[in-house]
Amino acid sequence: MEEWNFPAANGLGIQGISNSGVETFKGKIMESLTREICQNSLDATNGCKPVKLEFYKSTIPKEFFPGYVTLKEYMYDAKRYWEHRGNKKSIDFFNHACKVLESEYIPVLRISDFNTTGLTGSDDKEENSSWFSMVCSEGVSNKTGSNSGSYGIGKSSIYAASSLRTVFFNTYDKDGKSAAQGVSKLATFITNGEKKFGNGFYGVLQSDGSTTCCETIDELDEINYRSEYGTDIFIMGFNDYSDWQDKIIISLLENFLLAIYNSELEVKIQDVIVNKNSLKELLEKYKDKPDGCASAFNYYQVLLSDEEVYENTNLFDGITGKVKLKIKIFKDSLANRTVLMSRSNGMKLFDKNRISKSIQFSAILTMEGEKLNQYFARMEDPTHTCWQPDRYDHEKNIKKAEKVLKTLNKWIKDTIVQKGTESYGEEIDIKGLEGLLPEFYELSKDKKKHESLENKKSKVTINKKDKVKQSINYKTSSNENSYYEYEDTGSLDDNGEYDTKDVPRNDHSKNKNGEGAPHQGNDKDGNRPIIKFSEVNNYKKRIFISDINKNEYTIKLLVNQNIEDYRLQVYISGETTNVEANILSATSDGRNLKVTQNTIHIGRIYKGFFKIIRFSIESDYQCNLEVKLYANKK
Known part of the structure; x- marks a missing residue:
């Protein structure tokens, strides 16, 4: 019984x-x-x-x-x-x-x-x-x-x-x-x-x-x-729990992405099926939720990419097995900058960080081989979320485990930094030489050129200077025309994006050609605050036309100080004077940016990270453009 x-x-x-x-x-x-x-x-x-x-x-x-x-x-x-x-x-x-x-x-x-x-x-x-x-x-x-x-x-x-x-x-x-x-x-x-x-x-x-x-x-x-x-x-x-299904799905996406992607695991929660075919839809659904699967979404991009897989079979003395690392560099957006650490069973152990502050990357590490997996399994804590060499017995074994883990971490970091340097190398201007390099690609030789670079060799002398701590360099002058002041009724959201509707064009500009500063002070009702901006000189940029049919341009910005609120003004460069460009739309990181006449409201830019902005202008021909970057002086 x-x-x-x-x-x-x-x-x-x-x-x-x-x-x-x-x-x-x-x-x-x-x-x-x-x-x-x-x-x-x-x-x-x-x-x-x-x-x-x-x-x-x-x-x-x-x-x-x-x-x-x-x-x-x-x-x-x-x-x-x-x-x-x-x-x-x-x-x-x-x-x-x-x-x-x-x-x-x-x-x-x-x-x-x-x-x-x-x-x-x-x-x-x-x-x-x-x-x-x-x-x-x-x-x-x-x-x-x-x-x-x-x-x-x-x-x-x-x-x-x-x-x-x-x-x-x-x-x-x-x-x-x-x-x-x-x-x-x-x-x-x-x-x-x-x-x-x-x-x-x-x-x-x-x-x-x-x-x-x-x-x-x-x-x-x-x-x-x-x-x-x-x-x-x-x-x-x-x-x-009211959200128990969501929590299971998010846990699956975060912890078993590899097993699901490799068709080793399929899970049904009530009537929701999590498998390789549904990964994309579910990652899109949950990546932006609080405690969601943003990291898994980045790792999924790594899996989908055709990036080279780095392999090493001789990394550890006396431990046979293969370590594999796949890395994706994100040039157009921010990434989680971590490595998904896993062994052979397709379950994530933890996200390894502290690798690079400047390289936007995501990576996945896996291990092959019974002895290699067994060795690292001995270092796992009971929750299988970290490696701890002290879990080995005897000081000799602990020291060896510490050396093995240090060797792995160094190989991961060196491999990512090398790949990041190679990927970003062509995009970063050398400080002091920006003016010697063309800002635009010549897409058509048949068009009449109003401005050109002479095809002559020049001798360039580079003087080495002591490195100093950089800070943002605001343009200053004896008059007030260095300030770009803007009427604003809104504020930035938590993501550093501008959350108000378009502000009407400022018709009080002193000079329609962009040489003066816009209207200062409150509006007629006196209830819209003035936000004061100053022009930034010390930054790096690269601008080129990315779609000639749509008059779409791309600009890459690299600043040396975190600022919550940036503005970019765009001008069409002429032979004698510059004219304000009429910007139709602008996007960055998949988000629509607010635009007002020739101004793009960027919001937050992080120090050391590329900010990539795509925008289109109203024009019947390909233009040479110039830009001015302004920062909010709070």
């Missing part, structure tokens, strides 16, 4: 509700749950791709909860026991658990995997199998080699997602064996005068007081009948 069994705890002290394993994962329950479930299923693949997972939430009548009546009684016994002891955390937990069990329907999250071996060894007399490791053990893992789990505490994340700390397991393994059992991780309580241990099991009670698994549990088969190899996990009293 199947029943709940909580062993007697007389003389064994007191067990509290703050289980160390469960508490480890309570900070980010859904992310931790997703990582644990997916890595377990990937490690248990039967060779058929992809491994498939389902997360499905439902509610069941309380009568379909195995051993419902007995467990409810034990919950109330525990509630009274901890009320007597006055432990607030335990009291709060059991108050809520009893409230859940009083409901007519109990929320359940079912997690099922397919194309896996299932939990094998449910009848192993030695209790040394994946079944006993997952269901009956704490701090024990039977995984070896380069498999992801090596501490045996990750399964605690499953219980952290249950308001009852109660989970049922059901498996049909590759050997054709079925097994089912329930586990409840509570706290010490007294029932009928006998102290009970907090960890209880639902199954077949043996004469020696132990509990063994059942072949099946009818109530679980009613929820989900399994006919394929694999495992079902039923989280009873699932903590029903």
Whole structure:
């Protein structure tokens, strides 16, 4: 007969509700749950791709909860026991658990995997199998080699997602064996005068007081009948977070991008399918959400690119294996400037940063080879989110691990910096030589040239000067014409973008050819503030026509100081004078920029990062352009 069994705890002290394993994962329950479930299923693949997972939430009548009546009684016994002891955390937990069990329907999250071996060894007399490791053990893992789990505490994340700390397991393994059992991780309580241990099991009670698994549990088969190899996990009293589906999807995109992209993993959450075909749509949907998957979106661009993959098979002495690094340099936008660090199973361990402040890049590192993966697996912490050499035993092994990790980090940084230098090298002007280089490409030799560069060799002398700390250089003069003042009713948003509607053209300019300064002071109603800008001299730029048919131009700016609010004025260069360009539209980083006559409202520019702006002007012919950059002097 199947029943709940909580062993007697007389003389064994007191067990509290703050289980160390469960508490480890309570900070980010859904992310931790997703990582644990997916890595377990990937490690248990039967060779058929992809491994498939389902997360499905439902509610069941309380009568379909195995051993419902007995467990409810034990919950109330525990509630009274901890009320007597006055432990607030335990009291709060059991108050809520009893409230859940009083409901007519109990929320359940079912997690099922397919194309896996299932939990094998449910009848192993030695209790040394994946079944006993997952269901009956704490701090024990039977995984070896380069498999992801090596501490045996990750399964605690499953219980952290249950308001009852109660989970049922059901498996049909590759050997054709079925097994089912329930586990409840509570706290010490007294029932009928006998102290009970907090960890209880639902199954077949043996004469020696132990509990063994059942072949099946009818109530679980009613929820989900399994006919394929694999495992079902039923989280009873699932903590029903309103955004639980979004959190699982984001965790999948952030942590298992490689496995999904390589068609090694497919996951269904209610009616949403996450696989290689849906990656693009889901990344677009979640990349801009708070705690979303912005990094994963950058890494996805790396995967899609045809960039060279750097490989090194001789990086570490005495450790065979291959390290692979794929890098994408982002010339037109900001990137996360981190490396996705992974081993062979397609799960992200962590994002490596502190590589370069100036190179806009994203990169992905993977490892191939059993020995190499095993070596780094020994350095992983229990949550599999960092490498720590001190996890090796003995000082000699620790020092070797430190050297290995330092070697890897240096190779990553050197490779990225080299690629970034090569990619950016053609785009960065040499300080002091900007005026000697043409600003435009000659796209047509048939057109009449009003201005040209003489085809003569010139001798250039470069004098070396001591490097000084640069600061933004504002143009100054004895009169006030160096200031560009602007009437503004709005402000910048959190992204440094201008958030107001277009401001009407300023018709009070002293000189329509752009030589003077616009109107100063308040508007007629006196209620629009003046924002004062000063011209910036010390910056680098490159401007060229990018689409001759649309009169579209591209300018790349590189400034040496972070400023929240920049403006760019554009002029058509003539033989004797400059004329204000009529700008039709401007974009940067995929965003539309506000334009007013010949002025582009850029917003924020970061020091050391290229700002790339594309804009079109009203003109029937290709023009030579000049620009002036202004910064808000707050």
